[in-house]
Amino acid sequence: MNELLLQGLVNGIILGTIYALIGLSLNVIFGVLRVVNFAHGEFIILGAYGAYFAQKLLGLSPFLAMPLIFLAFAAMGYGLYFVLIKRLAKSDDPEHASLLVMFGVAIALGALMLIFFEADSRSLSYTLDPPFFMFGSVIVPTAKLVALGIIVVITAVLAFFLYRTLPGKALRAIIMNRDAVQIVGVNLERMSALTFGLGLGLAGITGVLVALIFPAFSPFIGQDYTLIGFIVIVLGGLGHPVGAVVGGIIFGLTEQTALVYTSGTTATLLGFLLLIGVILVRPTGLFGREALK
Amino acid sequence: MEGLKLSMEGIEVAYNSDIVVLNDVAVTGRPGEVTGIIGPNGAGKSTVLKTFFGLLRPRKGSITLGDQDITRQKAFQRALEGIAFVPQHRSVFADLSVRDNLLLGCWPFRRDKKRVARAIESVFDEFPVLAERPNAAASSLSGGQQRFLEIARALVIDPKVILLDEPTAMIAPKISKEIYALTRSLADRGATILLVDQNVRSCAEIADRLYILELGRNKAEGTREDFASDDKLREMVSEWMNYKIDA
Ligand SMILES: Nc1ncnc2c1ncn2[C@@H]1O[C@H](COP(=O)(O)OP(=O)(O)OP(=O)(O)O)[C@@H](O)[C@H]1O
Ligand SMILES: [Mg+2]
Numbered sequence: 001m002n003e004l005l006l007q008g009l010v011n012g013i014i015l016g017t018i019y020a021l022i023g024l025s026l027n028v029i030f031g032v033l034r035v036v037n038f039a040h041g042e043f044i045i046l047g048a049y050g051a052y053f054a055q056k057l058l059g060l061s062p063f064l065a066m067p068l069i070f071l072a073f074a075a076m077g078y079g080l081y082f083v084l085i086k087r088l089a090k091s092d093d094p095e096h097a098s099l100l101v102m103f104g105v106a107i108a109l110g111a112l113m114l115i116f117f118e119a120d121s122r123s124l125s126y127t128l129d130p131p132f133f134m135f136g137s138v139i140v141p142t143a144k145l146v147a148l149g150i151i152v153v154i155t156a157v158l159a160f161f162l163y164r165t166l167p168g169k170a171l172r173a174i175i176m177n178r179d180a181v182q183i184v185g186v187n188l189e190r191m192s193a194l195t196f197g198l199g200l201g202l203a204g205i206t207g208v209l210v211a212l213i214f215p216a217f218s219p220f221i222g223q224d225y226t227l228i229g230f231i232v233i234v235l236g237g238l239g240h241p242v243g244a245v246v247g248g249i250i251f252g253l254t255e256q257t258a259l260v261y262t263s264g265t266t267a268t269l270l271g272f273l274l275l276i277g278v279i280l281v282r283p284t285g286l287f288g289r290e291a292l293k
Numbered sequence: 294m295e296g297l298k299l300s301m302e303g304i305e306v307a308y309n310s311d312i313v314v315l316n317d318v319a320v321t322g323r324p325g326e327v328t329g330i331i332g333p334n335g336a337g338k339s340t341v342l343k344t345f346f347g348l349l350r351p352r353k354g355s356i357t358l359g360d361q362d363i364t365r366q367k368a369f370q371r372a373l374e375g376i377a378f379v380p381q382h383r384s385v386f387a388d389l390s391v392r393d394n395l396l397l398g399c400w401p402f403r404r405d406k407k408r409v410a411r412a413i414e415s416v417f418d419e420f421p422v423l424a425e426r427p428n429a430a431a432s433s434l435s436g437g438q439q440r441f442l443e444i445a446r447a448l449v450i451d452p453k454v455i456l457l458d459e460p461t462a463m464i465a466p467k468i469s470k471e472i473y474a475l476t477r478s479l480a481d482r483g484a485t486i487l488l489v490d491q492n493v494r495s496c497a498e499i500a501d502r503l504y505i506l507e508l509g510r511n512k513a514e515g516t517r518e519d520f521a522s523d524d525k526l527r528e529m530v531s532e533w534m535n536y537k538i539d540a
Binding site for chain 2 (some may be wrong): 030086092166169170172173177180181182183184185186187188
C-alpha cells in the first residue's frame with residue numbers, strides 16, 4: 001500500500017477517536033437534555049487553556065492536569081445546568097431555545113477567552129521520550145499514541161458506565177424514553193445536571209488532548225470543533241453513543257486520507273459531502289432510529 | 294400490599310400556561326378499591342393521572358396521600374412514597390432488557406440489594422412470561438408482553454397506589470381479561486387503584502366507584518351500585534358510549 005495513504009489512515013484513526021470523543025459527549029448531552037451544545041468547541045478550547053495555565057502557573061504536567069480539569073469542568077457543567085439550561089425546559093420549544101442560548105454561550109465564551117487569554121496562539125511544552133515511533137515507514141508521534149491510549153480508556157470506562165451500571169442504564173433510558181424515566185422515580189433534573197457535568201468534563205479532557213497533539217490553539221478555533229462534533233453526530237445518529245464513535249472514526253479517516261491527496265479545504269469539503277451523502281441515504285444517521293423525533 | 298388514600302381537591306391544570314384542561318376537579322382513590330375514571334376523548338382523564346403522579350403542576354388545588362399533603366412533591370418523590378404509574382403510551386425502555394427495565398423500576402431503593410432481588414423475584418413469579426425471557430430487549434416483546442412489563446415494573450416498588458391509564462387499549466381480548474383480573478386482585482390485596490378506561494363496560498365491571506369527567510370537569514360520580522340503580526347516571530354514560538351498563 002502507498003505509504004502516504006497508510007500514514008493518512010493511521011492519522012485518521014487517531015484523530016477519529018478524538019472526533020468520536022467530541023461526538024460522544026455532544027450526543028450524551030443532546031440525548032439526555034435535548035440541548036444542542038453549540039458551545040462545545042469553546043469548552044474544549046477552555047480545557048486546552050486549563051492545561052496551559054496548570055502548567056504555567058502550577059507546574060502541572062498536562063497528564064496530571066487532565067483529571068483535575070475533568071473534575072473542574074464537570075462541576076462547572078453541573079452548576080451551569082441549574083443556572084442556564086433548567087430554565088430552557090420552561091420555554092415553549094426547548095430544543096430551539098437551547099440552540100440559541102448555547103450559541104450565545106459560545107460567542108460569549110470565545111470573547112471572554114480572547115479578552116483574558118489574548119489572541120496569540122499557545123502551545124503546551126512537554127517532552128516525551130522518544131518523541132515518535134516508527135511503524136515500518138509510518139511515523140506516529142508519541143503524543144498521539146498517548147492520546148489514543150487515553151481516549152480508548154475513557155471510551156471503555158464510559159461504555160462500561162453506560163451499558164453495565166444502573167445509573168448508566170438510567171441515563172440511556174432517558175435517551176430512549178424521557179417521559180417514562182420519571183415514572184420509575186429517577187430524578188430527571190439531577191440526572192440532567194450530572195449529564196451536563198459529564199459532557200463538559202469530557203469537553204475539558206478533549207481540550208487537553210487537542211493541546212497535546214496539535215501544535216497550537218487559540219480562542220478562535222472552538223467553532224471548528226463544534227462543527228466537527230455536529231458532523232460526527234449527524235453521521236452516527238443523533239443521541240446515539242455508539243453511533244458517535246463510529247461516526248467520529250469514519251469522519252477522521254475520510255478527512256485524513258483526503259488530506260494525503262488534496263488540500264485541507266478540499267478535505268473538509270469531502271467531510272461535508274460524506275455528511276450530505278449519509279443524510280440523503282439515511283436521514284437518521286448510521287445508527288439513529290427515531291432519535292430525531 | 295397496603296393501600297393509602299389518594300385524593301385531589303379543587304385541581305386546576307393548564308398546558309402551556311393558557312389552555313385550562315382541568316377545572317376544579319376532585320377525585321379520590323381508596324385502599325382496597327378500584328376507582329374507575331371514564332369520560333370522552335380529551336376529557337382530561339390522563340391529565341388527572343399525570344397530576345396525581347406529579348408530572349404536571351396544578352395551578353390551584355391540593356393533592357393528599359394518606360394524611361400527607363404531596364401537592365408540591367415531584368414525581369420521583371411520589372414514586373418514593375409508593376405511587377406507581379402505568380401511562381397511556383408505551384413506556385418500556387425499548388433497548389433495555391426485561392430485567393433491566395425491572396431493575397430501573399427498583400430505582401427508588403436501588404441501594405437495598407436484598408430488597409431489589411426480592412422485588413424482581415416476586416414479579417417474575419407473578420408474570421411467568423417475563424421470567425421466561427429476562428434478557429430479551431423490551432422492544433422484542435409483543436404488545437401484550439410489553440404491557441405486562443410496564444405493569445410489572447410498576448409493581449416492583451410494592452406500591453400503595455397504582456395509577457393505570459387505559460391498560461388494555463390496543464391489547465388482545467384474552468390479555469385484556471388477564472389485566473382486568475390482575476387489577477381487581479391488586480385492589481383485593483389492599484392496593485389503591487385508579488383506573489382510566491375507554492372501555493366503560495369492563496371498567497364498570499371491576500370498579501368499586503366511578504368518576505365521569507367531561508371537558509375537564511367532574512360530571513358525576515358514584516359507587517358501582519349507584520351506577521347500576523340510578524337511571525340518570527346510566528343515561529349519562531350511554532350518551533357518549535353506544536351501550537348502557539348492564540345492571
Ligand atoms: N401536552 C399537551 N399540551 C397541550 N394540550 C394537551 C397536552 N396533553 C393533553 N392536552 C389537551 O388536554 C386535554 C385533556 O387531555 P387528556 O389526555 O387528559 O384527555 P383524556 O381524557 O385522557 O383523553 P383520551 O381518552 O384521548 O386519552 C385535551 O384537550 C388535550 O388536547
Ligand atoms: Mg388519555
